[in-house]
Amino acid sequence: MEKEDSIYRYRYEAHCHTCWCSGCGRSSPQEMAQAYYDKGYAGMILTDHFLLGNSCVDRTLPWEEQMKRYHEAYQAAAQWAQGKEFDVLFGIEHCYGNGKEVLTYGIDLDFLVSHPGIHRLPLGDYAQLVHEAGGFLSMAHPYRDRPYINMAVGPQPEYLDAVEVFNFYNYPQENQRAVELARENKLLATSGGDEHRCDGEAVGMAGVALRRRVHTGAQLVQELRSGDYRVIANGKLAPCAYE
Ligand SMILES: [Zn+2]
Numbered sequence: 193m194e195k196e197d198s199i200y201r202y203r204y205e206a207h208c209h210t211c212w213c214s215g216c217g218r219s220s221p222q223e224m225a226q227a228y229y230d231k232g233y234a235g236m237i238l239t240d241h242f243l244l245g246n247s248c249v250d251r252t253l254p255w256e257e258q259m260k261r262y263h264e265a266y267q268a269a270a271q272w273a274q275g276k277e278f279d280v281l282f283g284i285e286h287c288y289g290n291g292k293e294v295l296t297y298g299i300d301l302d303f304l305v306s307h308p309g310i311h312r313l314p315l316g317d318y319a320q321l322v323h324e325a326g327g328f329l330s331m332a333h334p335y336r337d338r339p340y341i342n343m344a345v346g347p348q349p350e351y352l353d354a355v356e357v358f359n360f361y362n363y364p365q366e367n368q369r370a371v372e373l374a375r376e377n378k379l380l381a382t383s384g385g386d387e388h389r390c391d392g393e394a395v396g397m398a399g400v401a402l403r404r405r406v407h408t409g410a411q412l413v414q415e416l417r418s419g420d421y422r423v424i425a426n427g428k429l430a431p432c433a434y435e
């Protein structure tokens with residue numbers, strides 16, 4: 193295990209929120225970056241709630257302005273990280289209805305700006321656009337059972353690259369079902385703290401552990417697609433794929 197820790201030494205939070213774009217976020221982008229930096233993380237992927245989810249972006253703004261709000265949170269954290277051994281990457285947590293959400297990595301501002309209304313597409317159409325742009329989709333907490341989620345609507349694994357098998361704020365049985373979903377569909381695994389505040393308990397407990405630092409969304413997606421990484425579950429390394 194010690195050997196694994198040195199091989200997969202670059203830890204990235206893969207699911208976190210800021211108060212700039214998420215209605216439930218409690219900390220600024222800079223505060224979130226500071227929190228993960230202080231835990232020795234190599235970086236974080238910002239995944240604020242997108243427009244059908246608990247977004248606090250003003251939906252009366254023109255499309256391009258709305259998209260810029262998401263990117264500004266990322267830019268603020270990235271600027272904070274300049275000159276430090278810490279990388280901030282851009283992502284979103286896209287809700288596609290019924291409280292179901294996919295973490296979207298490897299996309300950028302241009303992608304969002306050039307697809308007005310993308311948040312209203314069925315998951316299959318959304319996935320096609322994201323994949324054409326080189327992006328990566330992991331379903332967030334697929335079996336989380338909460339009042340805002342319609343449990344009658346199941347996951348659609350055919351559109352996914354990965355499943356979030358460890359979400360810090362899930363119950364263990366919810367995470368275990370996510371492992372089974374990944375196993376049955378031969379999907380990769382990701383992990384996320386789903387942290388909304390810089391002093392939250394999930395900071396340092398979740399994410400992905402990579403072999404090398406990644407500076408761009410494209411590099412992140414390449415590392416994930418290689419399948420040669422680990423997920424972080426309660427601070428410990430675990431496999432990213434199942435037999
Ligand atoms: Zn939230």
Ligand SMILES: [Zn+2]
Pocket residue numbers: 207208209285332386
């Ligand atoms: Zn989330």
